[in-house]
Amino acid sequence: MGYVESPRSTCALGGALSLINSLDRAVPIIHAGPGCGSVLTFGQNLGGGYQHIGYASGSAAPSSNTLEKHVVFGGEDRLREQIQSTIELVDADLYFVVTGCTAGLIGDDVKAVVAEFSGKDREVIVAETPGFKGSTYAGHGLALRSLLDQVTRPAQAKFSRAVNLFGVVAAQDPFWQGNLAEIRRLLERIGLEVILSGDGDTVETIRRAAGAGLSILLSGGAHVSAVKHFRERFDVPYLRHALPIGTETAAFLRQVANATGIDRNAVEAVIADEEQVFWKYMTKLSEAYAFILVNREFGVVADSSYAVSITRFLTADLGLTPKIVVVTDEPADDERETVRREILDLPNGLAPTVVFEPDGYRIGEALRANRPDILIGSSADKDIARSLHVPILTVSYPLVDRLALSNGYTGYRGAVNLAEDLGTAILSAM
Amino acid sequence: MSATNRGVPTREERLHTITAFVGSGQELEHNARAGCVKQQDRRFSQAAACAEMMPLCNSALIDGNVVIAHSPVGCSGMLTLINLFNKTGRLMRGLPPANVRGISTNLGERDVVYGGADELERAILEADRRYNPPAITVITSCASGIIGDDVDALVTRVQPNVKASLIPIQCEGFKSGVVATGYDAFLSSLLRVIDKPKRGKKRKDTVLLINPLSISRPNEVEIERLLAKVGLKAQWFPLFTDFANVRNAAEVGGASTLCSLMSNYFFQEFERSFCVPFAEPSMPVGVEFTDLWLRKVGDMMGVSDRVEEVIAAERAAIEPQLAEIREKVRGKRAYVGFNLEKSLSLQSLLTELEMVTVVSTGFEYSDAYGKAAIENLNSRCGGKYTLHIGNFQHFEWANLFHREKPDLLVGGLELGGWALRQGIPVAPVLPHTFFLGYGGALSCGKDIVNSLRNASFSANLGRHVKLPYRQGWYESSPLAYIGGKQ
Numbered sequence: 001m002g003y004v005e006s007p008r009s010t011c012a013l014g015g016a017l018s019l020i021n022s023l024d025r026a027v028p029i030i031h032a033g034p035g036c037g038s039v040l041t042f043g044q045n046l047g048g049g050y051q052h053i054g055y056a057s058g059s060a061a062p063s064s065n066t067l068e069k070h071v072v073f074g075g076e077d078r079l080r081e082q083i084q085s086t087i088e089l090v091d092a093d094l095y096f097v098v099t100g101c102t103a104g105l106i107g108d109d110v111k112a113v114v115a116e117f118s119g120k121d122r123e124v125i126v127a128e129t130p131g132f133k134g135s136t137y138a139g140h141g142l143a144l145r146s147l148l149d150q151v152t153r154p155a156q157a158k159f160s161r162a163v164n165l166f167g168v169v170a171a172q173d174p175f176w177q178g179n180l181a182e183i184r185r186l187l188e189r190i191g192l193e194v195i196l197s198g199d200g201d202t203v204e205t206i207r208r209a210a211g212a213g214l215s216i217l218l219s220g221g222a223h224v225s226a227v228k229h230f231r232e233r234f235d236v237p238y239l240r241h242a243l244p245i246g247t248e249t250a251a252f253l254r255q256v257a258n259a260t261g262i263d264r265n266a267v268e269a270v271i272a273d274e275e276q277v278f279w280k281y282m283t284k285l286s287e288a289y290a291f292i293l294v295n296r297e298f299g300v301v302a303d304s305s306y307a308v309s310i311t312r313f314l315t316a317d318l319g320l321t322p323k324i325v326v327v328t329d330e331p332a333d334d335e336r337e338t339v340r341r342e343i344l345d346l347p348n349g350l351a352p353t354v355v356f357e358p359d360g361y362r363i364g365e366a367l368r369a370n371r372p373d374i375l376i377g378s379s380a381d382k383d384i385a386r387s388l389h390v391p392i393l394t395v396s397y398p399l400v401d402r403l404a405l406s407n408g409y410t411g412y413r414g415a416v417n418l419a420e421d422l423g424t425a426i427l428s429a430m
Numbered sequence: 431m432s433a434t435n436r437g438v439p440t441r442e443e444r445l446h447t448i449t450a451f452v453g454s455g456q457e458l459e460h461n462a463r464a465g466c467v468k469q470q471d472r473r474f475s476q477a478a479a480c481a482e483m484m485p486l487c488n489s490a491l492i493d494g495n496v497v498i499a500h501s502p503v504g505c506s507g508m509l510t511l512i513n514l515f516n517k518t519g520r521l522m523r524g525l526p527p528a529n530v531r532g533i534s535t536n537l538g539e540r541d542v543v544y545g546g547a548d549e550l551e552r553a554i555l556e557a558d559r560r561y562n563p564p565a566i567t568v569i570t571s572c573a574s575g576i577i578g579d580d581v582d583a584l585v586t587r588v589q590p591n592v593k594a595s596l597i598p599i600q601c602e603g604f605k606s607g608v609v610a611t612g613y614d615a616f617l618s619s620l621l622r623v624i625d626k627p628k629r630g631k632k633r634k635d636t637v638l639l640i641n642p643l644s645i646s647r648p649n650e651v652e653i654e655r656l657l658a659k660v661g662l663k664a665q666w667f668p669l670f671t672d673f674a675n676v677r678n679a680a681e682v683g684g685a686s687t688l689c690s691l692m693s694n695y696f697f698q699e700f701e702r703s704f705c706v707p708f709a710e711p712s713m714p715v716g717v718e719f720t721d722l723w724l725r726k727v728g729d730m731m732g733v734s735d736r737v738e739e740v741i742a743a744e745r746a747a748i749e750p751q752l753a754e755i756r757e758k759v760r761g762k763r764a765y766v767g768f769n770l771e772k773s774l775s776l777q778s779l780l781t782e783l784e785m786v787t788v789v790s791t792g793f794e795y796s797d798a799y800g801k802a803a804i805e806n807l808n809s810r811c812g813g814k815y816t817l818h819i820g821n822f823q824h825f826e827w828a829n830l831f832h833r834e835k836p837d838l839l840v841g842g843l844e845l846g847g848w849a850l851r852q853g854i855p856v857a858p859v860l861p862h863t864f865f866l867g868y869g870g871a872l873s874c875g876k877d878i879v880n881s882l883r884n885a886s887f888s889a890n891l892g893r894h895v896k897l898p899y900r901q902g903w904y905e906s907s908p909l910a911y912i913g914g915k916q
Contacts, residue, residue, distance in 0.1 A: 001538040003553035004503065005560075006529065011504025027898055030477060033572045033603035036504070037477025038822065043507025052847055056898040059824040059844065063477040071576065071604050085474035085911060089825065091900045101502060101573040102604055105542060131502030132542045132573055360529075361560055379513075383529050398510040 001330075006360030006380045008303075008328045008397055009172065011131030014040040015139025016098040017061070019147065021045070021054030022170040024202045027062060027092040028054075031079050031110060032100025034065035036131075044136070048171030048397055049404025055092065062086045066102045075108050083117055083124065093203040094151070097126040098143065104130025123203055125150040136172045137222035137303070137329055145226035148233075151206045155234065160213035160261055163187060164196040164236070166227055167219030167305070168243070174399040178408020178417075179243060183218070186274070186411050190253055190267050192260060210234035214259050218243050220304035221335035242308035242342060246317040246415035247275065278412040282317075285419055289318075292426045297321045299372030301363055301381050302396040303329035308342045310376055310395075313415055314422075315346045322352035324370035326377075328396070330358050374426060391429035393422050437600025438615045438695060440481075441608040442469065445694075445796040449478075449607055449821040450912045452830075455790070455804055456813030462801045474911040478821035479793065480603035482571055484612030484692075485619070487512045489567035489599070490530040491519065491643055491669040492676065496557040496594070498533045500550050500581060501571030505603070506534045515643055515861050519670050522647035522862075533557055537573050547579050551588055558592040564673035565623060567597045575602030595623045607821055608794045609769075610691055617696035620668055620676060621703055627681040634683040636663045637727060638706070640696075642689045643669060644772075644842065644861050649688070652867035653714070656744070660728055660736040680704035684730045686723075688866065689713055690799045691771035712803045713771050716779030716871050717745060717752075718810075719803075744868040752782070755875035760784040762882065765834060765849070767791045767827070767841035768859070770819070774803040776840055776859065779871055781811045783878070788834040789816045791827070791845070818908070824848060828897055829908040838881055853892020857881035 013032060017040055020028045030037045041058035045051050056062065064082045066075045079097070086095060097114050110126055117124040127146035129139045144166065165183060170176045180199045187194055196209050210230075215238035217227050227238045239259055244252035250271045257267040285293075298320050300310050307327045314320045331339050340354050355366045364384040367375070375385045378396040385392035394401055395409065395418075409418045441447035448469040451458060461467045482505060489497045490512050499506040509532040516530045533556075535541075535549045550568065557566050570581050585596045601615040617640070637657065641650060647670075654664050668676050685700060687693040690710040697708040709730040714723035721741050728737035763786045766773045770792025777787045792800070795817075807813075816834070820826050827845060831852045839849035840857045849856050857878040859865050865874035 001536050001540070003498075003533055003535045003549055003556065005531070005533045006509070007503045007506060007532075007534050007536070009503060010507040011502045014504045014507065033480050034478040034607045034821065035480025035483050035603045038479055039483060039507050040504055041477065042511050043504070043509075047507070047510035052851075059476060059822040059827075059848065060898060061477045063475060065475050065478050065607060067604050067607055071572075081473055082475065089474055089900060089903055089911070090898045092898060101542075101571070102576065105573065105576040130573075131504045132537050132539055134538065135503060380529065383527070386527070398513075400510060400514055 004358045008358060008378060008380065009135040009137065010040050010044050011135065012129040012133035012139030012142060013098060013100045013131050014044050015136040015141070015169065016127055016129040016143035017057070018044060018136060018170045018172055019140050019143040020096050020098070021057050022198055022201070023094065024200045025055055025092050026094035026096055027056040027086065027090050029083055029086050029095055029097045030061055030063035030100065031075065031097060031103045031108070032063065032066060033102050034063070034067065036100045037061045037063045044171050047400060049174035049399040049402055051171055051404060053170060056090060062090065071102055071106055074106060075103060076113050079108065079110065079113050080116065083113070087117070087122070093123065095122065095124045097124070098129050101130045101132055104128065104132065123151055135329065136169060137220065140169045141222040141226050144223060145229055147206065148209065148226065148230050151203060152209045152234065153207050155208070155210040157211060158213060159193065159211050161191060162193040162195050162212045163214045163216055163256070163260065164209050164212045165194060165198050165216050165218060166196070167217045167223040168198045169219070172397050174397060174404035175395065175408045178406050179410040179414065182408050182411035182414050186249065186253060187256065189270050190257060190262055192256070192262065210236060212236050214239065214256070216241065216256060218305065220329055220339065221331050242305045243410045245309045245313040245410055245418060246278070246412070248309065248312050248316065249411050250275070274412045278415060281416045282419070285423065288423050292423060293318065293320065295321070296374045297323040297372050299324045299367055299370070299375045301326040301328060301375070301377035303327065304331050304339045306396055308339065311343055311352065312346065313418065315350055317415065318419060322346065322350055323372040324353045324355065324366060326355045326357055326363050326366055328358050328363070331356065374422070376422070391426045393425040438611065438618055440606040441611045441614070441794065441796065442606060445798045447608045447610070447794050447796040448819060449794050451795060451817065451819035452826065452908045452912065453817060454813060455808050455815050455817050458795070458817050459804050459808050459813060462797050467795070467797065470913045472823070472911050473913070474825070476823050476825060478607060478823070479609040481601040481606045481612040481615060482569060482603045483508060484609060485567070485569050485599040485601045485616040488616050488643055488669065489569070490532055491516055492565065493525070493670055493672050494563050495565045495567060495673065496531040496533065496561055496563045497567045497569060498535065498550070498553050498557060499569045499571065500535045500546060500574045500579065501537060501569070502573055503534045503536045505571050506532055518862055519646065523670055525670070531561060531563070542573055542577050545577060545579055546574060547584050550579070550581070550584060554588050554592060554596065558594050563594045565597055566592070566594045567599055567619070569599050570602050572603040575604070597623060609821065610794060613692035614695035617693065618699050621699055623677060624679045624704065625677050626704065627678070631681050632683065633681050635661060636665050636682045637731060638667050638679050638682040638685040639664050640687040640689065640693045641666045641669050642692055645688050645866065646862045648864040649866035649870060652864070652869045653688070656724060656740065656867055659740045660724070660733045662731055662733065680706055682706060684708065686711070686727045686730070689771050691769055694798060710799070713775035714866050715775035716782050717868065718782065719775050719778045720867050720871070748868050748872055751872050752875065755872070755879060756783050758879045759875070759882070761786060762837045763788050763834070765789045765831065765836040765839045765841070765854070767839055767845035769793045770795055770800050774807060777807055779874060780840065781807070783875055787811065787815045788836050789818055789830050791818045793821050795819045825899060825903065826908045828852065828899060829904060829906070832904045833908070838878070840878065850888045850891055851895040852897070853888050855881055855885040855888045
């Protein structure tokens, strides 16, 4: 923790809202001050590439809007009234109460109030996510754990060839939908069923998620606790792999196949087919490569998942030289070595400077001290890129100079997108 | 929350501002006359606005200022979006591009137990070191308020150690459900850095004009043009202006505003401290309200005699083009969706274009700035339109969109996307739109004509979006949830 300039995340409540916005027919009931829901939506959804996401988000998100009287006398009655009226007015499958700082600090017994509504023919659940509990990632992890705890049912039968995807945070990863779609496409191609994907999950799929044979965690450390808890509770093992991009996808698919008992030959056939298409497009790139990409020394400013996978792709597939990698999502102390090791797992002994830093000003200092000649970062890094006369491709939050709809950067198709967008960034800066 | 530390009175306390009303313009006028406009709570409410939003967003746009949000990290989330206002605002004024400078003290679990004052002190010292800024504003939050961090005392203690002027703003989010309370907190916080004018330094021909973040440079240029015609100069305050122009704000001959909704408390305190007279006309949109604005400002500045000839000349100059626009939009039914001040002023323009306003919205209402404009409009267009007062509250907008099926929304960021998703085309009035004064009336009128050309996107989109409300809600009264117990 500690002060941070130009923050690259919202708060725990923002993370909880991000999770709810990624679900199908789920409505948040925000028990917090009157501004939280709006501030977080304006910040998060618009800051993630101007996306309108969520069944009832932004100005449509139910919120108890606690004022001074509730801070002084308690907000439980107001919350009860709000849950009641939300169920009456909003047609949803899941009513998800999430709390902000006021409820967290005055000590409303939110769980007790929510319990009054459960046990009926609808899901009314709660996650305590006051902003001071941490970043968007932390809140997303907390809310995910609450969701699985309160909605998932013990499995009647186990399906070894069914998996759950966890850890991609809607809008905080502006390309979350495109990224998940490609991972899902590839997993289905090797013969797996994806129960929970992180995009459009329904109450029905969340209920039967314990039937999966494997959880796949695609992010940094903020979701480890939720996924481990899910393993303990429902006996679903997990494997962790940063978002695969380019030929790293083969390693990812082999690892998943291994863990789910998919036939090795079938997987190799898929990999060969996908790689053939991938290299067809890389061949197409090769003319421009010689012109604009060759010998580039790149910098990455992104969260740990993107930092690992983008660095790997640009180094191992595109043959660029990693100069500096700034990890912005403040992994816990015991996580940092893992992230550092994953970033530095590169061919040809290449070893960029790795910095863990959320503060915009100090990120600028790090980039000045290790000047790259192409930067992959967020819109907040455009000033520094301009001052260093370095072209920049913006991919990470906050993303306000691009739209993010269906585009994605994972897998084989996403890798082609990334190479294409990177080249375009260089060309358009010329 | 110590008693000395409470900052400005809330709008609810000071002006009996309300945030819940659905009825006709006539009804609100009648209630206001009878003195029975009363706040009611909602049994169901949606994400609204808090007292912290405006201090954060506005102080980020004072040139060179660093804003520190003494809060968990999410409260400063809107800075991402404000950076866009900042970029376009700077570009239009020929200022070099630069990101807003915002720091969050990032209060965590440990801080809410042990207090966050030390972290705030570190952030202030570091902001001063990094940027050597003329000013640093420090914004409080729900969390800092509830845990009882005494920001005023800290600022007093730290001030001798930094070069920047420290400006604390007490604006805990839970203090008020009225967004304008935040404007009061923001603007009045600047009083402490305004200097007493030196003898002979008064600029009697200059009007201090408050510029809201949603009104962009082309509008300022139009106002400057009109003021120049009556021999006056404008000094914009406080956004996109050098901090020196904040300090010398009291040198002017008088003060006025482009949005009377936001300036009210500041002007009273400004006059008390510096004896600067003020005028608070409605936003100068359309012919009638621009006339009124010029008359009020002209009266205050002692140039009334020149105002009438300027009005006559401006009216004559735009009438032919206004008539052309009128031919194209006459009878079109509009839903006007902004804060009340902007909505009523745009409604005035629409009335001049012979359009029909079916709904006019406001995030809040108080007699102090709403009554005169509503009386004016009711006398001109009959008062049958629906007035919706709600601090956002999308479910009521959705009900009214469905009920009224307007031909278009004249609206901004808050309602624009929602109208499209309900199949209604949008005439946008955005932060970069030109809509003030006589020139703005033409420009805005042309925008409305253009927005009616091709409604394909909204029409198609509306068929594919399912809003989250039960079908029964659309058949209910939009008032149904106003009047909760809590």
